[in-house]
Amino acid sequence: MDARSSEGRPPGPAQAPEPGRGGDAGAMRSAVLALHRATGLPMVFGGALAGRDRLRITELVGGRTDSLNGLVVRHGNGLGGKAMALGRPVWVTDYPRAATISHDYDGPVGREGLLSIVAVPIVVRRRVRGVLYGALREPLGLADRVVGAAMQTARDVEQDLAVRDRADEALTRLRPGAEESAARWEEVRAVHAELRALAERVDDPVTRDRLREATLRLAAASLPDPRDEQDGRAPRPVLSPRELDVLSYVAMGCTNAEAATRLGLVPETVKSYLRSAMRKLDSHTRMEAVAAARRAGLLP
Incomplete structure (x- = not known):
């Protein structure tokens, strides 16, 4: 718990909270x-x-x-x-x-x-x-x-x-010009998947909910207008936390086996979650499901 630096010095004077730390x-x-x-x-x-x-x-x-x-x-x-x-x-x-x-x-x-x-x-x-x-x-x-x-x-x-x-910083890094944003999305997607996997390993329900909320903020940043359910579009599909976990790794290009390893599941379980997510998203392939989830603001 001692937060001294590697040089043995205690932390410097407390700093004012930076933007994004209102929580x-x-x-x-x-x-x-x-x-x-x-x-x-x-x-x-x-x-x-x-x-x-x-x-x-x-x-x-x-x-x-x-x-x-x-x-x-x-x-x-x-x-x-x-x-x-x-x-x-x-x-x-x-x-x-x-x-x-x-x-x-x-x-x-x-x-x-x-x-x-x-x-x-x-x-x-x-x-x-x-x-x-x-x-x-x-x-x-x-x-x-x-x-x-x-x-x-x-x-x-x-x-x-x-x-x-880390989630706030990932969102902040998206704000520069469009020519930089495409490359930075890959890092955001990796952070999104990491946060979702971490949430499933946290015992405290309050912390787990906060981690999931952070992933939703990252996903919502991909929408042109976060108020997508107010402009006449159909309500977004409802995916289970594990379905979103699996899709987040699929979006990074992981195979079912790789996603299973990162999530601590067996490949057949990953395949089952993926099939269920595809059905809910009215998709026929893995990448169609990823694209549909991004359009719905469920993935960044």
Whole structure:
């Protein structure tokens, strides 16, 4: 979980979120709920960056007051600010008396009655994107299980954000002139297939849905007008996730055997999914099915 660089330095000051990162708040909301379910801690909270060197706490479970809701935490200040600066988890067992942190936020923390607190930064590409907190209202040492659960939840969020960043970047690279776009579509299609395969291996349903949503955004980028169902065209066919997975690899030129290997299936199963997709798309060949899926905005 230590996000230090290969040179041993912690991440630099947090950067303002880049375009396309508006989903960080949603990822933090899911993380707070997941950590609360996993640990049963009396209070779990967190927030995403709200500027170059600060974050805003917006997601809370178990609060008794509104003192922490909307609180801005600056880089280096308090427990969360220290986690941001170091790029690794930090915790205290008696917050008001802790000598290892600054006490800029004693007022709001005290009004919530929080004593034992762990703060875990969300670090993607060596940049802090948010902080996840778990807390007790007693001066007790946080169990290894609790700290470990907080770190694992943070890793899950980091993976989620990294994958969605890659999808956003793939979309951004499509925007240059038309002479460059054709070559870049092949990379987008490879990312699309990779995201779909990854979604099937993710256990968390929220993260799985987000990955699938990212693939739909990539596919919709291929449409001249994303509002295709509002201009009189027939409704798009409904394919199952696995049918789309198979088609995404077929679109890259993979054989059934190659698609099976990448998806962890047997070739006969791939063939069955492909036949079903062809039937739904009213197609007679593999490439007809791919073309029909692209026209419908199901594939990039």
